[in-house]
Amino acid sequence: MVYMSKDREKTSDNTELKIKGLLAEKGVKIPKDQNAEGMSSRGYGTMENNELLLTFYEALYLLEKNMLEVEDEKGERVDFQKLLRCYELVNENAWAAYLTYRDLRGRGYVVREGFGLGVDFRVYERGEYGKDTAKYLVLNIQEGKPISLEDLTRAMMQCQGLKKELVLAVINRRGEIVYYSVSQLSLK
Numbered sequence: 001m002v003y004m005s006k007d008r009e010k011t012s013d014n015t016e017l018k019i020k021g022l023l024a025e026k027g028v029k030i031p032k033d034q035n036a037e038g039m040s041s042r043g044y045g046t047m048e049n050n051e052l053l054l055t056f057y058e059a060l061y062l063l064e065k066n067m068l069e070v071e072d073e074k075g076e077r078v079d080f081q082k083l084l085r086c087y088e089l090v091n092e093n094a095w096a097a098y099l100t101y102r103d104l105r106g107r108g109y110v111v112r113e114g115f116g117l118g119v120d121f122r123v124y125e126r127g128e129y130g131k132d133t134a135k136y137l138v139l140n141i142q143e144g145k146p147i148s149l150e151d152l153t154r155a156m157m158q159c160q161g162l163k164k165e166l167v168l169a170v171i172n173r174r175g176e177i178v179y180y181s182v183s184q185l186s187l188k
Contacts, residue, residue: 023086031051167179
């Protein structure tokens, strides 16, 4: 007998079943027979060619939670550090993106990839994934790395056009995250 808990799959004797994935250029591929559809329904990855493609930050999160095993094309096991290095090859802000993703998931939110123009993530209210659209768009900002007013304004306008709330995730040098809600000030 197998039953599902919040983020883990367990057998009746409470031993955890790990999902196995293969390292790919854009993330980690999970075959359909590895409960890909179950993972997708909980807000992980996107289905492509009958496989679930996890982003690097999703794979890092699941690897850290001991829910995922990743192998490379040679069949060798990929650990957290190697997966992070692969992610850093495609995103210079990989660590910051992962920290924000992990923090939001840890708070019970479903977090999906952003729309571009500086927006890193779409965040769904708890219990609303699959029922409603994302309520928040999150922009990562790292302490010591300035963001131009034009970029912030562009992200704000994009959020307003989509009727979403812009949230700045400010990451300090210790990796702690503070969230700020951003809105346009209208003086009348």
